[in-house]
Amino acid sequence: MHLKKMTIIGVGLIGGSFAKGIKKAQLCDQITGFGPNEKELQTAVELNVIDNYSLDLSTAVKGADLILLSVPLGAMQAVLADIKPFITDKTIITDVGSAKASVLNAVKNVFGKIPSHFVAGHPIAGKEKSGVEAACDALFDAHKVILTPSPETDKQALEQVQHLWQALGADVSEMTPEFHDEVFAATSHLPHLLAFGLVNLLNEHEELGNVFQYTAGGFRDFTRIASSDATMWRDISMSNSQAIVKWLKNYQQELDYLITLVEKQESDKIYDFFIQAKKARDTHIQ
Amino acid sequence: MHLKKMTIIGVGLIGGSFAKGIKKAQLCDQITGFGPNEKELQTAVELNVIDNYSLDLSTAVKGADLILLSVPLGAMQAVLADIKPFITDKTIITDVGSAKASVLNAVKNVFGKIPSHFVAGHPIAGKEKSGVEAACDALFDAHKVILTPSPETDKQALEQVQHLWQALGADVSEMTPEFHDEVFAATSHLPHLLAFGLVNLLNEHEELGNVFQYTAGGFRDFTRIASSDATMWRDISMSNSQAIVKWLKNYQQELDYLITLVEKQESDKIYDFFIQAKKARDTHIQ
The missing domain is CATH 3.40.50.720 (NAD(P)-binding Rossmann-like Domain)
Structure with missing residues (x-):
């Protein structure tokens, strides 16, 4: 070979x-x-x-x-x-x-x-x-x-x-290419777009001043992927747009649920939401 | 002293x-x-x-x-x-x-x-x-x-x-306490809830199997804060709920905009969105 x-x-x-x-x-x-x-x-x-x-x-x-x-x-x-x-x-x-x-x-x-x-x-x-x-x-x-x-x-x-x-x-x-595109829309493309989105949101809200000065290690890690190459991510967004939009909308629904819990002060359900996530991450991500 | x-x-x-x-x-x-x-x-x-x-x-x-x-x-x-x-x-x-x-x-x-x-x-x-x-x-x-x-x-x-x-x-x-709660809702509480939400979303979508196996360093860093203490974050969510809900909704609007760009295949605007975020992060976060 x-x-x-x-x-x-x-x-x-x-x-x-x-x-x-x-x-x-x-x-x-x-x-x-x-x-x-x-x-x-x-x-x-x-x-x-x-x-x-x-x-x-x-x-x-x-x-x-x-x-x-x-x-x-x-x-x-x-x-x-x-x-x-x-x-x-x-x-x-x-x-x-x-x-x-x-x-x-x-x-x-x-x-x-x-x-x-x-x-x-x-x-x-x-x-x-x-x-x-x-x-x-x-x-x-x-x-x-x-x-x-x-x-x-x-x-x-x-x-x-x-x-x-x-x-x-x-x-x-x-x-298969279809399964690949679905899996990576969820695990890679979605978090990248979420990170770009968070940085832009905070950057635009000038009434708080430069809020980046109040961020710590958690924010730095969360947004690390927002320093990725913009051309590459534009191309990925254009090339896998259907699956990406689907997963962005799935994510919006997840946030809708979380917003409802926090608005209604559903203490136990908020705890369940966080502990489930923590357990899943601690189990699957080293 | x-x-x-x-x-x-x-x-x-x-x-x-x-x-x-x-x-x-x-x-x-x-x-x-x-x-x-x-x-x-x-x-x-x-x-x-x-x-x-x-x-x-x-x-x-x-x-x-x-x-x-x-x-x-x-x-x-x-x-x-x-x-x-x-x-x-x-x-x-x-x-x-x-x-x-x-x-x-x-x-x-x-x-x-x-x-x-x-x-x-x-x-x-x-x-x-x-x-x-x-x-x-x-x-x-x-x-x-x-x-x-x-x-x-x-x-x-x-x-x-x-x-x-x-x-x-x-x-x-x-x-002031009010400014503090607003700033940290945006820079700390919001990203934590976003990370918990992403892990839960992927954990629930069993039709893709265990998608965590396809994640890499970017995902690990993005979700690191989803391994934080669930009790602490429940209490923060309950204690600062108004500002947190406000910023979750602000973030959803940011995502709405991004979804529209990707759906409409607005190549240049997608690039602008990403490069703005990248520049802001590279400028403000070391």
């Missing part, structure tokens, strides 16, 4: 960490980077994240056994269209997009179907810092990676992608 | 950390603990948090220059009534309650007015761990402590309380 050449399209935190891990595991002879920003690609070479780069897409992609698409969801379809002329039926293409139905739609729009060597993926790892300087070969170690293969996906291509993630220490599992 | 005797009523995380800090700073000859649980008080003595304890309130309080009330908000009025027979006009009483109007109401209910030696306070520090074992003499170092004195508050009593907190490294400031 050794690869001769791999091309990373988008050498930022995720693409760079993948490349670094693969280099460390010595699973590929040559890792080539491609992206719109030459300075970042030079940095990636200097940091030994990739072996080389090209600003010409056909050169970058030519002869690659595997292409990793690590670009914003909003750029996925354009990048797929750009690489289409330079790949063969055997070129494995995989991605790291945080929403999967929209990526598979983009693939269908470009190829007219899901090519057998396209393997949709999503590593559940990240940092608030972005860019190749933040890349780290252990980023995916002990983290989940979800693959959402289609019925037409080639078994060997799927195994190859699995093998690479596992070599980085990841715990790889499979689900 | 040296004290002969101080009584800590409620020797848990906050009361215990206060006592430890005061002992370290050598500002008091004798620190006595009082609480309903003898084993915890014994532990507090063993950990050198307090010098001694009594299970008899009159003995514990007798001769104290200062009494720190570090009990749940819901217990404040009962404790004030209990200590009333054993104190003098000169006994300084201060508290650490997270909501201030309700504490001052409890004081008025018991004393018929705000005694000149009562100084209402709130240290902005905590941990998810509770109990005296978690107490730490540096808990308040570089943290804010808010005092909400009344017009009738004695200047020397106020200065004494200020002095003690400052000796623990705290940054002490003053505000």
Whole structure:
């Protein structure tokens, strides 16, 4: 399963960490980077994240056994269209997009179907810092990676992608794109939007002055994800909008219930609400 | 400003950390603990948090220059009534309650007015761990402590309380009880209730299975405060219900706006929403 050449399209935190891990595991002879920003690609070479780069897409992609698409969801379809002329039926293409139905739609729009060597993926790892300087070969170690293969996906291509993630220490599992998008709308997209929302709410209420000065560690942790990349989260919101709206509305209903309890001073039910949450978190989250 | 005797009523995380800090700073000859649980008080003595304890309130309080009330908000009025027979006009009483109007109401209910030696306070520090074992003499170092004195508050009593907190490294400031309750409804009570709500929402949606398994560091940090003490947060919700409901409703309006943006696929406005939040957080929260 050794690869001769791999091309990373988008050498930022995720693409760079993948490349670094693969280099460390010595699973590929040559890792080539491609992206719109030459300075970042030079940095990636200097940091030994990739072996080389090209600003010409056909050169970058030519002869690659595997292409990793690590670009914003909003750029996925354009990048797929750009690489289409330079790949063969055997070129494995995989991605790291945080929403999967929209990526598979983009693939269908470009190829007219899901090519057998396209393997949709999503590593559940990240940092608030972005860019190749933040890349780290252990980023995916002990983290989940979800693959959402289609019925037409080639078994060997799927195994190859699995093998690479596992070599980085990841715990790889499979689900349908629809289930994936529902689960991550609830567990990831929802809390991110809630955190952005809270910071904006407090920032707008000028009559209290700068209320951020009165916050402590709890607030800092709660809102840490509100420092995430705005472009990435815009793209996720656009790409998984239906599930996100559904879960935002589910959450509103949960708040409606809590508001009623507090308004009516339902002491016991308020306690039950909090203790249930505390127990669930203490049980499930380490 | 040296004290002969101080009584800590409620020797848990906050009361215990206060006592430890005061002992370290050598500002008091004798620190006595009082609480309903003898084993915890014994532990507090063993950990050198307090010098001694009594299970008899009159003995514990007798001769104290200062009494720190570090009990749940819901217990404040009962404790004030209990200590009333054993104190003098000169006994300084201060508290650490997270909501201030309700504490001052409890004081008025018991004393018929705000005694000149009562100084209402709130240290902005905590941990998810509770109990005296978690107490730490540096808990308040570089943290804010808010005092909400009344017009009738004695200047020397106020200065004494200020002095003690400052000796623990705290940054002490003053505000009205009403402003305090509004600010902390927004910056502390709101995010706590939001975190409890998210965990409950995900815990209830069994059709997705155990979704907690798909969460990562962002979710862990976002929900950390949902592991806080349920009794404490029930009491805060009951004590500051009006401001909390107001801010929960403000937050729902913020979410209504965000839902509309995502439903209408307002790409630019979604980006603006996220980048504003990111900039505000990156500016104000270290």
